[in-house]
Amino acid sequence: MSETAKSRAAELSHLRSRDFASGDPIPLPLTMASIFHTPGVGTGVDQYGRYDNPTWRAVEHALGHLEDAQCVSFPSGMGAISSVFFALLKSGDRVLLPADGYHATRAMAERFLKPLGITCDTRPTPTFLDGGFKGYSLVFVETPSNPRLDICDISAIAKAVHEQGGILVVDNTTMTPFGQRPLDFGADIVVSADTKAVNGHSDVLFGHVASRAPDIISKVTDWRAMAGGIPGPFEAWLVHRGLETLEVRFDRMCSSAETIAQRLKEHRAVRGLRFPGLNGDPSHNLARAQMERFGFLISFELTSEDKAEDFINNCPLIEAATSFGGVHTSAERRSKRGDAVPPGFVRLSVGCEPVEELWKAIETSLDRISG
Numbered sequence: 001m002s003e004t005a006k007s008r009a010a011e012l013s014h015l016r017s018r019d020f021a022s023g024d025p026i027p028l029p030l031t032m033a034s035i036f037h038t039p040g041v042g043t044g045v046d047q048y049g050r051y052d053n054p055t056w057r058a059v060e061h062a063l064g065h066l067e068d069a070q071c072v073s074f075p076s077g078m079g080a081i082s083s084v085f086f087a088l089l090k091s092g093d094r095v096l097l098p099a100d101g102y103h104a105t106r107a108m109a110e111r112f113l114k115p116l117g118i119t120c121d122t123r124p125t126p127t128f129l130d131g132g133f134k135g136y137s138l139v140f141v142e143t144p145s146n147p148r149l150d151i152c153d154i155s156a157i158a159k160a161v162h163e164q165g166g167i168l169v170v171d172n173t174t175m176t177p178f179g180q181r182p183l184d185f186g187a188d189i190v191v192s193a194d195t196k197a198v199n200g201h202s203d204v205l206f207g208h209v210a211s212r213a214p215d216i217i218s219k220v221t222d223w224r225a226m227a228g229g230i231p232g233p234f235e236a237w238l239v240h241r242g243l244e245t246l247e248v249r250f251d252r253m254c255s256s257a258e259t260i261a262q263r264l265k266e267h268r269a270v271r272g273l274r275f276p277g278l279n280g281d282p283s284h285n286l287a288r289a290q291m292e293r294f295g296f297l298i299s300f301e302l303t304s305e306d307k308a309e310d311f312i313n314n315c316p317l318i319e320a321a322t323s324f325g326g327v328h329t330s331a332e333r334r335s336k337r338g339d340a341v342p343p344g345f346v347r348l349s350v351g352c353e354p355v356e357e358l359w360k361a362i363e364t365s366l367d368r369i370s371g
């Protein structure tokens with residue numbers, strides 16, 4: 001991790017204390033309130049819970065510190081992504097999405113943007129630059145893509161999109177602000193499903209939009225207030241708490257993933273392994289250039305659906321579950337969710353368990369299925 005990322009991580013723990021009065025609680029108080037004391041004109045203060053809440057402000061301040069940007073929080077990753085679409089797009093616009101990214105982003109565009117007269121095209125992540133960006137008002141990428149872990153060049157795409165007058169949105173869910181900083185590479189907007197590693201404890205759905213452009217933040221904030229897709233204060237409080245250990249968890253998860261990917265690659269049962277941190281992975285050079293860490297997701301293929309199910313369900317240190325980024329290592333056979341991957345394709349999300357114990361459990365489970 002770079003020196004600036006380390007200082008951001010260190011400051012995060014003391015952000016609140018800058019404004020402390022004597023006797024203030026050190027941890028963040030939870031404000032469960034829909035209404036606030038507003039005698040007289042009552043402007044410039046909290047008035048009503050759909051517009052603002054002190055607990056949201058705290059989590060947005062903490063996320064904003066990590067993103068070096070303004071942040072707007074949402075009740076889910078999809079809430080964040082849809083706010084960007086609905087606040088910024090209008091009839092006649094064209095958008096470009098990854099063909100191989102998170103399925104709900106594509107499905108939402110198809111089902112809800114198209115009928116509004118917005119054209120939605122898709123393109124595979126590894127060749128995203130091919131064809132240019134003429135005519136696109138919004139270009140959306142996900143890098144590394146979920147679940148195949150392909151990568152595209154954020155700064156080259158940002159430059160090409162800007163030359164055509166469009167804006168670039170990056171879904172940074174798989175990396176978190178500690179792993180990759182798309183805004184520093186010229187992206188206009190970052191969206192993130194904080195449901196995953198940012199909260200990290202698999203007990204909350206949450207999301208955020210980050211941008212350094214005040215007009216974008218203002219439109220997205222207005223959309224949230226009008227549409228009413230607001231996060232609950234308790235969820236915001238839990239995410240704030242999760243953020244306090246994000247750097248530690250992410251560091252452990254990424255380091256363990258590096259060890260485990262290396263060893264998985266050598267295992268006879270495993271083929272088609274993808275991990276951007278491995279020398280020789282098609283994504284490796286670009287990953288080195290634009291990612292601070294290589295992430296905690298690994299994908300690979302086992303020979304059949306049955307073997308993949310057996311591996312996942314009978315490994316004592318793997319939870320069979322969708323989603324990723326939690327403290328518990330988890331895995332899923334992605335064709336089960338409709339991703340265009342072979343039936344034995346596994347996405348492994350490396351958690352916070354001690355790495356040698358984790359590897360021993362994974363190896364035992366792989367040895368068993370490969371007889």
Ligand SMILES: *Cc1c(COP(=O)(O)O)cnc(C)c1O
Nearest residue numbers: 076077078102146173193195206
């Ligand atoms: C999970 C996920 C989302 C959606 O997040 P929710 O909190 O489930 O709405 C969006 N993008 C990516 C890359 C994800 O993995």
